[in-house]
Amino acid sequence: MSWTKKVLRINLTKGTCKSEPLNMEWAEQFLGQRGLATKYLTEEVPPKTDPLSPENTMYLITGPLTGTMASTAGRYSVVTKSPLTGVIACSNSGGFFGNEMKCAGWDMVILEGKAKSPVYIHIDDDDAQILPADEIWGKSVWEADEWLHAKHQDPQLRVAAVGVSAEKGVLYAGIINDLHRAAGRSGVGTVMASKNVKAVTIRGSKGVSVDDPKAFFEATTAAKKILAENPVTGEGLPALGTQVLMNVINETGAMPTHNWKHSVFEGASKISGEAMLEARDTDGKPNLTRNAGCFACTISCGRISTINPEHFSVQNKDDLHKSYAGNSGGLEYEAAWALGSDTGIDDLDALTYAQFVCNEQGIDPISLGSTIAAAMEMFEEGFITTKDTDGIDLKFGNAEALVKCTELVGKGEGFGAELGQGSAKFCAKHGHPELSMTVRGQEFPAYDPRGIQGMGLGYATSNRGACHLRGYTVASEVLGIPIKTDPLETEGKAGLQIAFQNATAAFDSAGICIFTSFAWSLEDVAPQLNAACEGEWTVERLGEIGERIWNLERLYNEAAGFGGASDTLPPRLLKEGATSGPAEGKVSGLATMLPEYYAERGWAKDGSVTKETKARLGL
Amino acid sequence: MKHVIIGAGPSGVVAAEQIRKLNTKASITIIGDEPEAPYSRMAIPYHLIGDIEEKGTHLRHAKGHFKTLNIDVRNARVEAVDSTNKTVSLNNGADVSYDKLLIASGSRPNAPSIPGIDQAGVHSCWTLEDARAIAALAKPGAKVIQIGAGFIACIILEALARRDVDLTVVEMEDRMVPRMMDNVAGNMIQDWCVEKNINVFSNGQVMEIVKVDGDHTFKVKVKTPTGETELDADLVISATGVSPCVDFLADSGIEIDTGIIINKNMETNVPDIYASGDVAQGKDFCTGEYAVQAIQPTATEHGVIVAQNMVGRKGAECGGTINMNVLDTMGLISCSFGLWQGVEGGESSTLVEKDKWRYINLQFEDDVLVGGTAIGMTQHIGVMRGLIQSETSLGKWKDRLLENPLQIMDAYLASTHTAAIR
């Protein structure tokens, strides 16, 4: 129990929806969600497959805890081969879509091939249909959501959809579920649109059972108590959301600013979580209306926000969706830094507006903000001009430029289509690949590795390109979880990063949110899994599963052509010292950490996975 | 104080219990003319299906319930009421005197004037006795003809279908459940029945029931819009509606229209005589007029209020009851509330999804809900009653409901519970 043990395989080319049993042998080895879908991908999609071809396959998958009462257990992941990076894409989302899939009786929905014309998938418990979506092709996620709800007349229908950006080939388009939760990174939405799939809608009424209810209640109740009593998950995140980090990271001297030229942003406090609580002059309301929880989440870091009704971004625009005048999913830290400090913009409403557009059109705000920031640097350096930018005055700090660029990327039009190729392709095209702040083609998240050394190693080795959600050593280096380490120090960071990477893979595969790991270790996850699932699920076993997943992802990427040689950082981080703050003068010590990391991973000196390691992990 | 209650149905029993609650010393007598313990007709179909035993239809289950409450339940038929001497006379020759009398004699099935209606093998479905007779004749494969497709007719359909009989329904009006369902809904229910292999003749009329020798008991002549036809039958069920049981009141001086006319205190024109439930013509909340509502909720609500009046509590007025029904026609659940036909100058909002067997229609007067009909909805449907009876001003939510009537629960919460979303 806890897996439904059923997979819905949809072949869009043939127009078939078939039920098949979940491969339980693989589930035993890879648990669920990220790990299990990776196993399916590596078995079914050759590593050199063109990500936007019908031969690529995408896996929408839940974990064994998804749909249960375990805190945060509403997650699902989308695994496929990324068009942005060429390596594995694995994007994880909350909201209420994953639990609904599980409740409908499916562990996983597989999308294969390509439909002849736009379609959406409608799942009502056992019944799955491929239905025409011509009427919503070319519409935003929010419009599609409305249309689908009206069509099925079911307020509890859960919708995951792609926006216009994905249809137009923006390479970092995400899949948005429940209007503002996103499987955001690596272009999983682009892959879905390439298959002519506009949306997946699910209604489940079957429910989810666990193996040992009594033990499960005890384990989940104890675990929830830990979250409630932890200062990060019990106070910081509910009150300020992920934006609790804005001022903290800025003070650490790791706030990427002006395309990573600097690592302290003067305007940080104006776009921080605290700023979102301050009442506006115009309507007397703060930016933040309230915090909201994803399914089963007892942390509830989600932000429900409004835009200042008098802000320029919402003036004189007849085509704006009504939600711009009301509440919707507000700023997260990763969006705030990328759209804000990286572009030098400290206009909270402009950032909130851009976030809304990202939600409405299904854009990853990290890649978007970073790409705009890189373009801004190129503009200021004279490498591109208003001729290239559709006349936009692309200077750092120009909020109107951000708003315009975001709208254009959302529609995949003009300069927006170019920005939509991501910073690596954009910078290369204009002759300055060194200005792209990416690893394996994916834009960095919000932590300057010159000020938080462990993160540099994490970005360089991350299996989905630069990412904070693969090994969040910020927890240790800044917040002291589970033990405080010196962020400026490289020593010991290889082991720390490996421990975080392995544990994270296990968390991700269980069906819970990685934010629980601020308070939980695998010691807290294991009893919940053990009660929910058949068999013995120990901390050791989960650790091994995490390591197995990491190595499997690595092997796939190697075979796709992204091995050790791509484990690097842009020259700026390796050569230019931080300009101010606690890390002033520091560069990333990647060169020191990487060999140590390979050795501790049991990999060869060139970063390839050795036979011995493969054999040890049963790969 | 001697309280006498004529009728052992829900209204009479609830009234008796409420009187006891308010006055521990009063003498309370219930007179019922059926030999059973007080039971609910609502439950008969479930007994026919076999979901419950006969005792599952009983209104009260605790052993010695009425005895414990010191309520005297007598099995007898009341033949007359003498309001001058304040007595009722029973068919067993006894007279019972009262200080306060409640007439809750309920209703009885109409007997349509069809030749042959009055013979063995033709039954109403109203009493437990009827149920026993139907159960005996409705054997698998038996041919059953049901006259009428009203509320009672529909709830026994499943019971009959589950007994694997070959079932035909003949309804005089143009659709099923015409007194409770609008055109769309009535036809949707009819389509549902046809899909479940029930023959339905709407606009049909049974002309004659003739006993014959042969494989089947009867030949039934049916007139339909397209002509006349003759059907075999082993059992004929007459379910053509009900009327108040008032014949025993002929010389009592009690004013009777369709039912017994009562005032807002539920008293008849004769002092100290009250009426409640199916037999009473009480105030309709929606129309403000006095009409018979032969429904369970009205029977029990009347019972509560009439008891307060009988013990002399001041201010216990009946503000009016809402006509409402919920019906399960072989798994298709429908309901209607209040002025579901709409009001002049009002507005309505409709959603029809034939493929999903779902329908909702809301009727408004200004921004107040006054009626509603739904098919295929089972969650939170009571809020329709709540909104109608509280006469809640829906404000902007009325416009939202005009766009999408399924938002009824949101409209309800927004208008009644949460100031921020009103």
Place this chain on the structure above:
Amino acid sequence: MQMSLVIDANKCTGCLQCEMACSYEGEGVFNPTKSRIKIFPFHDEGIFVPYTCTQCDEAWCMHACPVEAIVINKATGAKEIVNDLCVGCKVCTIACPFGTVNYNADSGKVIKCDLCGGDPECAKACPTDAITYQDANWTGYDKMKDYAAKAVPAS
């Protein structure tokens, strides 16, 4: 001392822990569609409203039941469905003006909040105290009763 469920919509984050706790207690499965308490999200307004039975005194559902299948639990004051007696006639679902008694087609019977026998699982599962179980005397219980009185005149 009578206890009652007290709901504060302003504290609700919409996480549905209550719905899962309720469905598990009632049906043995994590399934929000089977919950007796429901969260209604108002997206544009940014509000989540938890909603369930207020256990009103002269319960409409209880009086309307033709077979005495809704009874008062003397210890908790809850109006409880007696499954063995409920025939599934659904009269209570239209009689309750609050819409908190619902028909469950799977079981052929109705379901409603029974306060879990005096230890409501929803309140225990709620991480933000949007749902609490309190002494009825110093809660908003009276307010709810006022509403009940206003909603349905007489009696």
